[in-house]
Amino acid sequence: MLRKFVVFIFILGCFVLQCSVFSSLAFAGIIPNLMVILTSSFGFMRGEREGLVIGFFCGLLNDVFFGSFLGFYALLLMYIGFLNGKFSRIFYPEDIKLPLALIIASDLSYGMLCYILMFLLRGRLQFTYYFVHVILPEALYTIVVTLFLYPLVLKVNEKLEAREKRRAQKFV
């Protein structure tokens, strides 16, 4: 129950920060993607199931506010969370390289899919322009923010896991 509440606060907090504070502090009009950081880090920390559910709700929030129809971002982020969950078997909390690599890969593929589905299909063919001016800066900015956000998520998750373990032992 506490975990659900904490995750809810995380999603809400990140979404609000992303579309208010970070929009005001955008570098060259580019804002980082906190939703991808959240989805993929819960994916590889907690497994496929949690990753895809969190991705779904992050995406749905984005859809309701900024999507022209519902379900698009939800589907995208859900699959990102699910695929990141596949890596939960080789994830160790001490190792920072895997999370960084996964988050940057997630954000790049998120950007690519957005470009292909929303722009390429409408005949915007200048891929290099969009890659250099939107997708790449977003990924770099995202990775900078990850360095601050990810340790926080990790710490909170460890606290929650320790608490859950204690409670499970009590009941046995």
Next chain:
Amino acid sequence: MSPIVKRKGEKFTLPSKYLLLILTFLCTVLMLVTFGTDVFNRPLNTVVGRVVVPFQQGVGRLGEWLANRSEELVQIRYLLEENKRLQAEIDALTEENTLLQQDKYELNQLRALVQLDEQYGSYEKVGARITARDAGNWYSSFLIDKGWEDGLEADMNVIAGGGLVGRITSVGPNWARVTSIISDNSNVSAMTLATEDNLIVSGNLQKMAENCITFGQLVDSRNVVQVGDKVVTSNISDKFLPNLLIGYISSIETDANNLTKSGLITPAVDFEHLGEVLVITDRKQAVDEGPEED
């Protein structure tokens, strides 16, 4: 764990791949349904309006404050120098101002003649504050702090600083989403003010960095449209009220088909520094379920 082998007392949990399949199906259905209709909009918009928007408004203020402070720090030294220079300039300008006052009187008379000013003034307007901007980097839309409780509806036009900003595309109880005309998925039917030639103004992400929007399909058979011409919303648009200023033509060239022209428009509104906007609560006479102009 296989779902079939269920130990006693263990809670049944759906394996993640089935959950993925179910949610994928749900998303697809949602996309198909909401592409044409907006049945889920009202309940969903109400829920997020009650839960998320209060936070957004609070944090939005904070973000604004932060941005202002950081800007202040950068500018403070520059401002001190500028202040000195400006003091001198004020004296010169006061003198000039008296001259301009006279000009303004003349201008008002001329405006009344063109009747543009009168039309702007006669619309019912509501002021609103921008609380959040698009969470992605692809499209350009923002949220304002008023919704259907304040009488706003979808397709109402939004202006700021005398120019067209965009139109409302989604409404909640205490928020509304405005899709701006520089957004890559926006098209506006417009006309040149001087010659009343129709054209289509479309946002473009590539040109957004240069602070321009593109236009096309201008049939200008008499070759009279020039750089610097005023572009306003047209009479035939089904979403936009007529004669709202969009911007000025900054470049124009003939298309490969030799029939139509296209080029760039400098918008009248500074989209980077929008804080407050005006929503025109008069709507263009609603046509029942016309084809969506997106």
